[in-house]
Amino acid sequence: MPAFVFVLQTAGSRFCLLLRSLLYPGPCLQPGPDRRPAGGIVFFAVFLSNHYLVVFCMLWDAVRNSLASTLPASEYELWIKPLVCQGDENDAMVLAGPDRFFCAWVEQRYLELIRQKHLAAGGQGRVALRVAGSGAPAAPDERQLRLPGLPRHEARLRSLHPAFTFDQFMVGESNILAQSACKALALNDYTFGRCLFMSSETGLGKSHLTQAVVHQVLRSAPATRLRYLTAQQFSAEMVQGLRTRTMDRFAERYLDDCDMLLLEDVHTLTGKNKTQEELNVVLDSLLKSGRRVILTSSLPPDRISGLDTDFKSRMTSGLLASIQAPAFETRVRIIQHKLAAQNMAVAGELVEYMAEQLTGDIRRMESAVMNVRARCRLRGSPPDLAMIREVLDGFACMPAQLTAEAICQHISSRFRVGREDLCSRSRKRSIVFPRQVAIYLTRKFTGHSLAEIGALYRRDHSTVLHAIRTITQKMAQNTAVREQVDLLSKDLEKRR
Incomplete structure (x- = not known):
């Protein structure tokens, strides 16, 4: 026919x-x-x-x-x-x-x-x-995204943000080394080596770059066996392997079935000696066999306490790239990009005014842009200087965000206690109380998790939680403690 x-x-x-x-x-x-x-x-x-x-x-x-x-x-x-x-x-x-x-x-x-x-x-x-290229409809999004071609229970990928790609990342002097190294590793280019350790405060682009690597690899080399997870997830997998006596399968996932490992928040491994030991073995095997590794941390290696010397040496054996807060010119481009994504046309001088006021992490810039957009829609008029000022005056995150390090230094100065003492194992009352106050204020003024705070002060999750509860109770029961903590809070507010 x-x-x-x-x-x-x-x-x-x-x-x-x-x-x-x-x-x-x-x-x-x-x-x-x-x-x-x-x-x-x-x-x-x-x-x-x-x-x-x-x-x-x-x-x-x-x-x-x-x-x-x-x-x-x-x-x-x-x-x-x-x-x-x-x-x-x-x-x-x-x-x-x-x-x-x-x-x-x-x-x-x-x-x-x-x-x-x-x-x-x-x-x-x-x-x-x-x-594209598949014969079946796209699978619905899952909380845990998985790679095709691998057993479903074996794959390990964190959920990805679709906009966290290289073309959506604003490059400046503060992040060009980290961006260049990530892009090279994603394309199998070893100009910067096979191991990268990225560190920065929160909200400066570590996760964006890491996920950009995953997006790029999945597009250019989809057969690559990727492992992208947090250090806490890695630790949880290891504990599960110990409990179920399946450590051989755990080791196989990372030693035999992994071409590229991307591990975030390694600073949360403070005090987890067994996890450090297992991860050290994994890193040693991957790097010796020429595979790629990217590690991220909210703290630079020399400020992460409670890490095994051999493990710290292994994970910093490659390129160390620190991401700093973006400079003015980069902030201008970031804000322009965010405004364009919202289909908003804003005069150049207004963008520069926003960039001058919005120093620090990028999430604050995103929030400010969303606030401007909302007011424009409510009023039905384009943004002007008065509106921008109104937004920034009432914008909670307009001042530069306090860092955990700044809070630690302030408490050290006010209580006349050395920073190393605050992070030590000492249980002297003259040390314990300032340390608990520092932990309480860090939780109050930063977005750090309990694990991240614990990494800074060399304490585990439960000890950090205990410190916060202790100070909360003392403030409720003791007027002197409440006034002291309130005074410290006001001091820190002035520094924002």
């Missing part, structure tokens, strides 16, 4: 004719007199085998044009334009995205809108997403 290609150029306004017929003897389907196809829509039905026709619905162009006029330009360019129509399957329009993480994000944020536009253009409102 000969192959047929049906081309239907239609004119009309509301409905489109979906043509699907088998190649058996009989008349072709014709549109009824009361069914008018959608104007300007072209359908191709191509005979692909001796058994069936596949109908390619060219609705996508109309849907995409409608989305372009509905969504902000930045969102359209980032999340809609990369989608490619691959025809139809089970009466649903099939759209393909570059990877499963991209598809998961589109499904969560835009799929319902796409279906509405599809219905409005004359389709049935049925749309399916799949990863």
